[in-house]
Amino acid sequence: MEQNFNKTRLFLGGCFALLVTSLTFAMRAKIEEVFGPVEGGGIFGLSKEVIGWAFSPAFWGFTIAMVVGGFIIDIVKTKTLVWTAFILQLIGAVLFIMAHNKETLFLANVFIGLGNGSVEAAFNPMIATIYPKNKTKMLNRFHVWFPGGIVIGSLLAYFLMDKMDISWQIYIGILFVPLSLYGLMFFGQKIPETERVASGVTYRGMLDSIGAPVTIITAMTVMILLAINVFSLPEGWMYLAMIGVVFAISLIEARFIRKESVIFPIMFTFMLFTAATELVTNQWVNALLGNAGVSPMLILALISGIMALGRFFAGSLVHRINPVGVLLLSSIFSALGIYALSLFDSPALTIVGAIFFAIGVCYFWPTMLGFTSEYIPKSGALGLSLLGGAGFVSVAMFLPVMGRILEVKNTDVALQSIGVLPLILIVGFAILFVVYKNKKPVEI
Numbered sequence: 001m002e003q004n005f006n007k008t009r010l011f012l013g014g015c016f017a018l019l020v021t022s023l024t025f026a027m028r029a030k031i032e033e034v035f036g037p038v039e040g041g042g043i044f045g046l047s048k049e050v051i052g053w054a055f056s057p058a059f060w061g062f063t064i065a066m067v068v069g070g071f072i073i074d075i076v077k078t079k080t081l082v083w084t085a086f087i088l089q090l091i092g093a094v095l096f097i098m099a100h101n102k103e104t105l106f107l108a109n110v111f112i113g114l115g116n117g118s119v120e121a122a123f124n125p126m127i128a129t130i131y132p133k134n135k136t137k138m139l140n141r142f143h144v145w146f147p148g149g150i151v152i153g154s155l156l157a158y159f160l161m162d163k164m165d166i167s168w169q170i171y172i173g174i175l176f177v178p179l180s181l182y183g184l185m186f187f188g189q190k191i192p193e194t195e196r197v198a199s200g201v202t203y204r205g206m207l208d209s210i211g212a213p214v215t216i217i218t219a220m221t222v223m224i225l226l227a228i229n230v231f232s233l234p235e236g237w238m239y240l241a242m243i244g245v246v247f248a249i250s251l252i253e254a255r256f257i258r259k260e261s262v263i264f265p266i267m268f269t270f271m272l273f274t275a276a277t278e279l280v281t282n283q284w285v286n287a288l289l290g291n292a293g294v295s296p297m298l299i300l301a302l303i304s305g306i307m308a309l310g311r312f313f314a315g316s317l318v319h320r321i322n323p324v325g326v327l328l329l330s331s332i333f334s335a336l337g338i339y340a341l342s343l344f345d346s347p348a349l350t351i352v353g354a355i356f357f358a359i360g361v362c363y364f365w366p367t368m369l370g371f372t373s374e375y376i377p378k379s380g381a382l383g384l385s386l387l388g389g390a391g392f393v394s395v396a397m398f399l400p401v402m403g404r405i406l407e408v409k410n411t412d413v414a415l416q417s418i419g420v421l422p423l424i425l426i427v428g429f430a431i432l433f434v435v436y437k438n439k440k441p442v443e444i
Helices: 007-034 047-054 057-076 078-098 102-131 135-142 145-163 167-171 176-186 194-200 203-210 213-227 235-259 263-283 296-312 316-344 345-360 364-375 377-408 411-418 421-436
Strands: none
Touching: 007 047, 007 078, 007 102, 007 135, 007 167, 007 176, 007 263, 007 296, 047 057, 047 102, 047 135, 047 377, 057 135, 057 213, 057 377, 057 411, 078 102, 078 176, 078 194, 102 235, 102 316, 102 377, 135 296, 135 316, 135 377, 145 167, 145 235, 145 296, 176 194, 203 213, 203 377, 213 235, 213 263, 235 263, 235 377, 263 296, 263 316, 263 345, 263 364, 263 377, 263 411, 263 421, 296 316, 296 345, 316 345, 316 364, 364 377, 377 411, 411 421
């Protein structure tokens, strides 16, 4: 591939775009208390379940944008998707500041979700393309800015809102700083074709590498309908059962109908669990740790800071024990951290639990994408988009479920419920580690 583009500028511009995404996550974690019940100090008096519903477009909108972006990026080109992301995030930021009830908060998160999803759809394949020899390493470094932005957003929330009593609208306005920077970084820049196109892999070849595209797209559609409350399941365990059914059907489609490898459907299913473990917990941090004796936003900043450092130095760890080994260790630490948080009731021990949790979820997202890019390279931009979309539709689906558990039960039960997910992952990644421990990345 002819290197007639500014690799460093493209990478840094992508980092600013992801910073906008991550700031919206920290901001929702804080704004949850502003929109919450009046008796809890809220202004707008929404229940936790309703807030979960209003926040959910940030995740299912993300999913729609990622999946659609994965299908069309090679048609409309990466540059078009980059500017689409910019415009959608800009509109979302404006609407977020203007939100004053569940409907306007919902609408703001629709545009934020679509914009954030377009960022992932555009930049994950771009980074895999411009760094073909260091995909997992550079995807981890790119995704440093997700927890990094949450650190920035959490600390700003603590100092500006908690300590200085500055209005939440001014806090949200911080989004316009990285938005402006990444618009400037990409202005007039040449962006390369995706790796799949440059390598001559056909569109049909990309679809075949997915293994079970019909089952996966159908499943994500059902999950979006659950997220927007078109219908719901009465018990939380039914959501896990549904994922189990999707897993079984996707394996059947891949192995017996399409005669393809089952590895992508497996990673798709695991992504539903890894993303929910990380992001559902972080999005409800105020409610889950509000009585821990230490500021939940400082805990979120601690978790995110550890994640940022871990991702920056991920290259040597991945090199030593391979991506699946990293994911297995992540599952173990995640489970330990979540159950520790559910059992500990002192500030010091809560911090210990948070550290274990941070070490655990640190590598989930970028290493899942890195594994897919390295071991299923023909899946191309679509594979990365479907995987990222799976993560966010899972979070959108589970956010209201967690809100319901918090209202009906308590924080310990809520944490222990989400803790089931990394326990499932420990088993799954242990099996996958045995299969992949001696395999090398696949050349496209």
